[in-house]
Amino acid sequence: MTTPQTDFLSEIQTDRPIPLGKLAYFRERFRDRLYELVLSEFLKRERTGELTKAEVARRIGRKPEQITRWLGAPGNWTLETVSDLLLAIGKAELNFKLAPLLGRCSANFHGAEWLYLPPVATSTTRLIDPIGKTPETSGSADQEQAIEVVA
Amino acid sequence: MIYMSMRDQINQCLAEGRLFQVFPMLPGSRVSRVLLASPEIYRLVTGPWSDESEEIRCGRLWADFDRFVEGRLISVALDNPYHKPRTTYLARMDPGGDEVWEIRSRDPRPAMRIFGRFAEKDVFVALNWDYRANLGGPGSEPFKIEMRRCKAKWRQCVPTYPAFSGATVDDYSSNGFPV
Numbered sequence: 001m002t003t004p005q006t007d008f009l010s011e012i013q014t015d016r017p018i019p020l021g022k023l024a025y026f027r028e029r030f031r032d033r034l035y036e037l038v039l040s041e042f043l044k045r046e047r048t049g050e051l052t053k054a055e056v057a058r059r060i061g062r063k064p065e066q067i068t069r070w071l072g073a074p075g076n077w078t079l080e081t082v083s084d085l086l087l088a089i090g091k092a093e094l095n096f097k098l099a100p101l102l103g104r105c106s107a108n109f110h111g112a113e114w115l116y117l118p119p120v121a122t123s124t125t126r127l128i129d130p131i132g133k134t135p136e137t138s139g140s141a142d143q144e145q146a147i148e149v150v151a
Numbered sequence: 152m153i154y155m156s157m158r159d160q161i162n163q164c165l166a167e168g169r170l171f172q173v174f175p176m177l178p179g180s181r182v183s184r185v186l187l188a189s190p191e192i193y194r195l196v197t198g199p200w201s202d203e204s205e206e207i208r209c210g211r212l213w214a215d216f217d218r219f220v221e222g223r224l225i226s227v228a229l230d231n232p233y234h235k236p237r238t239t240y241l242a243r244m245d246p247g248g249d250e251v252w253e254i255r256s257r258d259p260r261p262a263m264r265i266f267g268r269f270a271e272k273d274v275f276v277a278l279n280w281d282y283r284a285n286l287g288g289p290g291s292e293p294f295k296i297e298m299r300r301c302k303a304k305w306r307q308c309v310p311t312y313p314a315f316s317g318a319t320v321d322d323y324s325s326n327g328f329p330v
Contacts, residue, residue, distance in 0.1 A: 008176050020203050024210030025176060028258075032214060036224045043224075043328060072226075072238035075258045104179035110172065111182035111220070112274065116162035117172075135261035135282035 013102055034082055035074035041090045042071060051089065059088040157270060157312040161187065164308045170276065175217045183222025184273040184324065189304060192265060192277045212263060215240075215256045219275065227320045227327040233289050236330050244298060245290060250314035251298045257283075266301040268314035269323050278304040 011018050045051035053071065057064040062084075070081060086092055110117055155163070164170040164187075171193040173186040188196075196213040200206040218225060218240070228235035228242040235242055237257070244251045244266075254265040254277065262283035267276050279300045286293045305314060320329040 009178070019206065021198070021200070021206040021210035021213075024207040025214045028211045028214030029217065032218050032223065036218075040224050072236050073258070075238075101177065104177065109182060110174070111185040114158045114162070115172065115185065116165040133280075133282060133285070135284040 009101055031074045031077065034077070038082065038085045038089060039071055041086075045089065056085070056088045060084045155311075157309055160309045160312070161270060161276075170308060173216050173220060173277075175220050176213060177217075180217070180221055182220055183326070184219050184275070186216055186220050187270075187274070187276045189276075189278045189308075192267075192280055195280065208259065208261065208263070211259060212256050212265075215254065219254070222326055225324065225327050226330045227324060228330050229320055229323075231330075239330050241324070241327070244294070248316075249298060249302065250316055251301045264297070266297050268301065268305050269317075270309070271315050272317070272323060273325055274315075276305070276308065278308075 008022070010016075011022065042051065042056070053067040054064045056062075057067045070077065070085065083093070086094065161170065165172065168190070170187045170189060173188050173193065173196065174180075174182065195209050196216065198206065198209065200209055225240040226236070226238065228239045230243070230247060232242060232245040232247070239255060242253050242255060244253060250268050252267055252269065252275070254267070254275075256263040256265065263280060264283050264286060265277050265280045267278050270276055279297060281293070281297055286297065315323070317323050320327045
């Protein structure tokens with residue numbers, strides 16, 4: 001079975017309200033792509049000995065541990081964060097260009113030539129059981145935070 | 152007796168609907184790494200969901216999956232299961248010899264953990280999952296239970312082959328950086 005790619009853009013294509021899950025998907029994708037851009041620039045310069053986190057911190061008046069947190073994940077980034085990091089790491093700014101989502105060609109390569117590629121599924125073939133799990137609620141966020149720090 | 156390679160067995164699972172390939176959501180996006188998912192994982196991203204918060208959470212999870220599938224930069228913890236950075240994307244669990252890995256989808260809360268094994272370089276088979284809050288501390292019994300479930304599900308899909316094993320991050324994944 002395959003993921004129904006064409007269904008995914010249907011609301012965007014037809015000007016209908018965009019479901020929350022898709023809004024969430026694009027927010028995360030946007031954040032991820034910015035993060036990858038900044039992080040890959042930093043790693044490239046770090047590997048050649050051009051730059052360290054401490055140097056980035058010095059350039060933008062932050063503590064090194066703040067830079068470590070920012071380069072670890074983009075969860076708390078603001079537009080100001082992106083601008084500061086790009087300046088300090090890449091000595092650059094973003095070059096903006098819209099990439100239309102509609103009219104994109106379907107990919108004709110699915111990652112490995114040996115993989116079985118069944119017919120494209122439609123929305124009617126989706127699985128119907130709910131995901132069936134709930135997170136523990138009592139203090140779960142705090143608990144996770146504490147556990148993650150230790151881990 | 153018919154000889155079946157690991158690839159044959161995986162393809163049989165795909166043909167029978169016991170595994171699904173997760174593609175990037177956007178048409179035309181590159182597929183640089185292969186993510187195969189059990190029905191349990193696949194339904195996280197295809198829905199239906201019980202409420203709006205679950206739909207939003209799973210939308211973000213799908214974006215996390217796309218990071219892997221599209222071959223974007225990922226952080227990988229190979230040998231430090233209890234001292235990895237909180238923000239690690241992909242981590243091998245303890246004991247490393249079991250070759251059970253987790254994709255760590257941390258944001259937004261509730262965080263999720265997707266357990267699976269590598270079939271070969273850049274081919275990850277995601278088999279089971281749980282919310283992080285249900286799993287207790289590092290090395291806890293719930294984690295061990297999920298590891299056992301993961302290995303059992305692997306044996307159902309690929310009964311005669313062990314999971315892929317490597318020595319470096321690059322052995323498992325392209326465009327991964329060790330943490």
